[in-house]
Amino acid sequence: MAKELVFGHQNPDTDAIAAAISYAYLEKQLGADTEAVALGAPNEETAYALDHFGVSAPRVIETAANEVQAVMLVDHNEPQQSVSDIADVRVSHVVDHHRISNFNTAEPLYYRAEPVGCTSTILWEMYEQHEIAIPQAIAGLMLSAIISDTLLFKSPTTTPLDRAAVVALAKIADVDYEAYGLAMLKAGTDLSAKSEAELIDLDAKSFEMNGNAVRVAQINTIDLPSVLARQTALAAAIDQEISAHDYALFVVIITNILTSDSQVLAYGAANGLAAFEKAFGKKLVDHVVELPGVVSRKKQVVPPLTAAF
Amino acid sequence: MAKELVFGHQNPDTDAIAAAISYAYLEKQLGADTEAVALGAPNEETAYALDHFGVSAPRVIETAANEVQAVMLVDHNEPQQSVSDIADVRVSHVVDHHRISNFNTAEPLYYRAEPVGCTSTILWEMYEQHEIAIPQAIAGLMLSAIISDTLLFKSPTTTPLDRAAVVALAKIADVDYEAYGLAMLKAGTDLSAKSEAELIDLDAKSFEMNGNAVRVAQINTIDLPSVLARQTALAAAIDQEISAHDYALFVVIITNILTSDSQVLAYGAANGLAAFEKAFGKKLVDHVVELPGVVSRKKQVVPPLTAAF
Numbered sequence: 001m002a003k004e005l006v007f008g009h010q011n012p013d014t015d016a017i018a019a020a021i022s023y024a025y026l027e028k029q030l031g032a033d034t035e036a037v038a039l040g041a042p043n044e045e046t047a048y049a050l051d052h053f054g055v056s057a058p059r060v061i062e063t064a065a066n067e068v069q070a071v072m073l074v075d076h077n078e079p080q081q082s083v084s085d086i087a088d089v090r091v092s093h094v095v096d097h098h099r100i101s102n103f104n105t106a107e108p109l110y111y112r113a114e115p116v117g118c119t120s121t122i123l124w125e126m127y128e129q130h131e132i133a134i135p136q137a138i139a140g141l142m143l144s145a146i147i148s149d150t151l152l153f154k155s156p157t158t159t160p161l162d163r164a165a166v167v168a169l170a171k172i173a174d175v176d177y178e179a180y181g182l183a184m185l186k187a188g189t190d191l192s193a194k195s196e197a198e199l200i201d202l203d204a205k206s207f208e209m210n211g212n213a214v215r216v217a218q219i220n221t222i223d224l225p226s227v228l229a230r231q232t233a234l235a236a237a238i239d240q241e242i243s244a245h246d247y248a249l250f251v252v253i254i255t256n257i258l259t260s261d262s263q264v265l266a267y268g269a270a271n272g273l274a275a276f277e278k279a280f281g282k283k284l285v286d287h288v289v290e291l292p293g294v295v296s297r298k299k300q301v302v303p304p305l306t307a308a309f
Numbered sequence: 310m311a312k313e314l315v316f317g318h319q320n321p322d323t324d325a326i327a328a329a330i331s332y333a334y335l336e337k338q339l340g341a342d343t344e345a346v347a348l349g350a351p352n353e354e355t356a357y358a359l360d361h362f363g364v365s366a367p368r369v370i371e372t373a374a375n376e377v378q379a380v381m382l383v384d385h386n387e388p389q390q391s392v393s394d395i396a397d398v399r400v401s402h403v404v405d406h407h408r409i410s411n412f413n414t415a416e417p418l419y420y421r422a423e424p425v426g427c428t429s430t431i432l433w434e435m436y437e438q439h440e441i442a443i444p445q446a447i448a449g450l451m452l453s454a455i456i457s458d459t460l461l462f463k464s465p466t467t468t469p470l471d472r473a474a475v476v477a478l479a480k481i482a483d484v485d486y487e488a489y490g491l492a493m494l495k496a497g498t499d500l501s502a503k504s505e506a507e508l509i510d511l512d513a514k515s516f517e518m519n520g521n522a523v524r525v526a527q528i529n530t531i532d533l534p535s536v537l538a539r540q541t542a543l544a545a546a547i548d549q550e551i552s553a554h555d556y557a558l559f560v561v562i563i564t565n566i567l568t569s570d571s572q573v574l575a576y577g578a579a580n581g582l583a584a585f586e587k588a589f590g591k592k593l594v595d596h597v598v599e600l601p602g603v604v605s606r607k608k609q610v611v612p613p614l615t616a617a618f
Binding site for chain 1 (some may be wrong): 406407408409410411412413414415416417418419420421422423424438480606608612615616
């Protein structure tokens with residue numbers, strides 16, 4: 001069987017990295033020749049998890065077709081979030097927990113999606129179903145991913161299955177998941193050393209909405225005012241990105257992970273800003289709006305924006 | 310939980326009907342409020358299976374949005390093969406074994422696809438994983454679907470999992486699957502009473518290939534010459550369909566289910582016929598070409614056509 005690369009989305013978060021490692025291992029046990037890779041270096045939170053469980057960061061690739069004919073995607077399916085030459089390889093497997101959009105194949109494939117909080121939760125189910133033991137370090141990464149995606153079960157994307165997975169994985173990984181999880185989340189919120197350009201690209205995804213290119217970034221913090229204090233410089237960085245990529249709308253969700261509230265910045269073209277205000281039924285004041293209880297890009301931001309466009 | 314309708318593709322074959330019944334039952338056991346319906350009446354083969362296992366044909370629907378807000382799709386995902394108002398309902402679940410094409414959602418969903426011979430094979434795995442007992446009649450319909458889709462394991466789409474599912478389901482259904490299967494397949498090949506317009510619509514699917522509308526019909530038979538003897542009248546019926554729907558290409562695969570060989574008719578625009586000849590590397594003679602060993606629309610016809618367009 002020819003080798004296949006397994007990877008998550010661009011600007012990888014903890015799930016994108018952990019799910020690639022975990023799924024590559026599972027498929028290897030099932031007989032495939034797989035290698036987990038990544039479309040970028042780990043962020044601070046992911047680096048904390050990798051270091052804690054003694055796992056090396058996956059090799060970063062720029063293209064896939066120069067190495068393999070087929071790939072397995074985790075934690076994404078939309079081509080603009082994937083490797084740059086995704087059109088030149090066959091996608092043989094997908095494990096994901098997002099909407100399906102602009103994903104087309106010429107042949108049947110293995111596709112497994114569930115509306116749960118984290119890809120790693122689905123992978124946990126798949127390990128169970130195949131009765132394959134999860135190595136301790138991989139269990140640690142999988143629970144890190146679930147804690148990251150659900151903000152320690154505070155996100156409305158959290159399902160009972162995500163909680164059950166974390167409880168089961170914590171036993172294998174031998175960690176107190178609450179204490180560990182909070183420490184890991186906090187490790188991801190040290191933003192002081194980051195430039196504004198880095199901040200708006202740290203956890204950002206592109207979407208195509210009725211012909212409009214939309215970018216939605218999220219910044220997790222335990223100190224919301226100090227991020228908002230950088231709005232002028234953030235706006236300059238956002239304007240550069242809008243010019244470079246012709247985004248109709250660029251949204252930055254700044255989330256207080258302790259209170260589960262967000263302040264949201266929105267910049268872009270007139271139709272983009274109008275769609276934003278329509279989506280949330282609120283007026284932007286100096287490009288800022290408060291969205292209490294909004295913490296999930298996938299569940300609370302992308303669907304209303306898609307509908308508004 | 311609000312009621313959801315579960316259905317397979319237009320021009321339902323045995324898998325489209327059996328998978329709807331089987332998946333609606335499984336989801337009901339898992340707590341959902343489901344009803345299996347169909348986008349058309351059963352064909353002769355399916356009627357034979359329903360009658361043999363004492364199951365009523367599902368209610369036929371024309372539209373879904375007048376009844377429910379959300380639906381579950383089996384054995385298809387492409388919108389042009391689905392209910393006419395598919396854009397007006399939310400797709401919450403898909404279980405399928407085809408390529409993914411033009412299928413887009415605004416929200417995360419449950420999607421389960423595997424490159425196996427039949428949707429009912431995946432459903433058999435899902436029953437196993439949820440540890441839910443399969444009622445005898447449903448097991449009979451599921452094995453009927455797998456035998457139908459794999460032509461009693463002769464199609465190249467057949468996987469070891471399809472064989473394992475049939476063996477396990479035959480125990481539950483208490484049938485000799487080889488004798489039953491051949492009788493069922495033969496029941497589907499009595500074409501004498503069908504008009505040419507009915508023949509080309511019996512098991513036909515539409516595809517969008519690089520902007521071209523393509524229709525691929527399949528006729529199973531144990532008497533290939535007597536179908537080919539009707540070519541002039543078939544051509545007239547095909548021309549009517551091409552005019553009505555602006556197909557670039559209309560293909561009819563006439564398959565001898567005993568020898569696993571096909572004669573293929575192709576009609577359409579010059580670019581469609583050129584794509585057809587390019588796809589199979591053969592010249593059409595009077596719109597006919599022999600394709601030995603070709604029995605699978607999904608695996609042996611749609612991918613080369615897609616590439617050629």
